[in-house]
Amino acid sequence: MSMIMEFFNKVFDFLFLMEDGEYSYKWLIVGALAGFLSVKALQFYSKNKEKKENRL
Numbered sequence: 001m002s003m004i005m006e007f008f009n010k011v012f013d014f015l016f017l018m019e020d021g022e023y024s025y026k027w028l029i030v031g032a033l034a035g036f037l038s039v040k041a042l043q044f045y046s047k048n049k050e051k052k053e054n055r056l
Contacts (some may be wrong), residue, residue: 016023 016025017026018024
């Protein structure tokens with residue numbers, strides 16, 4: 001179990017540790033916003049596609 005935690009700590013440090021030793025969550029926030037917007041865009045697209053199919 002400790003080997004798995006060590007791996008995740010290394011990945012976490014690689015992604016979020018900055019050069020000055022502090023953590024930056026900017027990319028986590030940007031990724032979460034991009035994911036949220038893509039889900040909303042997909043929902044909007046499929047809703048409009050269903051409306052067009054119902055009209056035909």
